[in-house]
Amino acid sequence: MGLILTKVSKVFKEFNVQLNLEVKDGELTTLLGPSGCGKTTTLQIISGIIKPDSGSIILNGNEITGADPWKRDIGIVFQDYALFPHLNVAGNISYGLKRKRAGKEKITEAVRNYLKLVHLEGYGDRTIDSLSGGEKQRVALARALAPEPGILLLDEPLSALDASLRKSLRREIRRIQQQLKLTTVYVTHDQEEALTISDSLVIMNQGRVEQHGTPPDIFNKPATKFAAEFLGHSNLIEGEVTAVEENSGIKARLKDNTEINAPYFPGFKAGDPVWIFFRSGRSELCSHREDTENTLPGRLLLKEYYGTHTLFEVDTNGTIIKAESRHPLSPEKKELTPGQEVFVSVRREYCYLIERLSRI
Ligand code: ATP
Numbered sequence: 001m002g003l004i005l006t007k008v009s010k011v012f013k014e015f016n017v018q019l020n021l022e023v024k025d026g027e028l029t030t031l032l033g034p035s036g037c038g039k040t041t042t043l044q045i046i047s048g049i050i051k052p053d054s055g056s057i058i059l060n061g062n063e064i065t066g067a068d069p070w071k072r073d074i075g076i077v078f079q080d081y082a083l084f085p086h087l088n089v090a091g092n093i094s095y096g097l098k099r100k101r102a103g104k105e106k107i108t109e110a111v112r113n114y115l116k117l118v119h120l121e122g123y124g125d126r127t128i129d130s131l132s133g134g135e136k137q138r139v140a141l142a143r144a145l146a147p148e149p150g151i152l153l154l155d156e157p158l159s160a161l162d163a164s165l166r167k168s169l170r171r172e173i174r175r176i177q178q179q180l181k182l183t184t185v186y187v188t189h190d191q192e193e194a195l196t197i198s199d200s201l202v203i204m205n206q207g208r209v210e211q212h213g214t215p216p217d218i219f220n221k222p223a224t225k226f227a228a229e230f231l232g233h234s235n236l237i238e239g240e241v242t243a244v245e246e247n248s249g250i251k252a253r254l255k256d257n258t259e260i261n262a263p264y265f266p267g268f269k270a271g272d273p274v275w276i277f278f279r280s281g282r283s284e285l286c287s288h289r290e291d292t293e294n295t296l297p298g299r300l301l302l303k304e305y306y307g308t309h310t311l312f313e314v315d316t317n318g319t320i321i322k323a324e325s326r327h328p329l330s331p332e333k334k335e336l337t338p339g340q341e342v343f344v345s346v347r348r349e350y351c352y353l354i355e356r357l358s359r360i
Contacts (some may be wrong), residue, residue, distance in 0.1 A: 075144030
């Protein structure tokens, strides 16, 4: 049945959270946003560490808004593991089950099963301080899972680990979450982690949900300028809608009167201020003008090598446009140097329009 937060609010002196959020049953939903946007506070509201001022929290059909944390049927994994140092690995994993007064046999079996699930068979007698960071986080995961909670909450669980371990452990977490079909809320500020691990993604900004959708939806169709800029390299150009035709699409005028063609999106009309959005991987760079639509002349500002691709930045009449070209580069692109006159273009189907609040 999942988790539903309705009009949940919490006011601190200098910050407040206001949330409507639905986490579907068996899905992994990630809260993503910049530092201080309220991700951890949201997780603490769900877990009961922080009590909201108003609103309701329903977990798997049960109202838990005012319930104590230990009565919420929740498993939590923290960034710093927070394992009990005086207990060994088996003692940590069995902790929740003992609190639930599970029988000895059930506990022994659960410890064996969860050690196997996190690939730590034979580690039961080890002390916590004999474990590596990655192993500690696996134990923390097994400890959270052993009481079979109705929801798993993970607060930046990989931030303390090095890059390659982060990648392998995030795949492990996803594998286990899918295997157990466990409703999960995952907090991170790492975009790649969020895109790869999630069924659905919540972009948070200043204590509110900026956008909630699948990773491809948010990547390709950001609802706001903030969501567009937060995820991946993006281009946002100020424009104004000049014509809307359901069949042929939308035309928008830029500051310098260049016309850009975009597909039809409902809800826009002539005169509307918009951001014309496209990912940098979607724009093409040329040293000569080609007869393609949405071509802007400019001067190459920057050329950066990234291994798999090169990033170009072009100044088009005061608007900087980024274009990524995958390797190997064409001989023409290899020759390009900053300062040169170039042309950058984007096909209309790659353009997406975002409402802009102020006029040019
Ligand atoms: P980070 O990625 O840096 O952990 P975050 O998105 O998880 O950030 P939170 O830790 O939820 O952000 O904090 C959001 C804001 O709420 C911050 O400005 C923080 O100072 C404020 N805040 C959190 N808890 C309290 C509290 N108990 N009293 C007052 N302010 C608080």
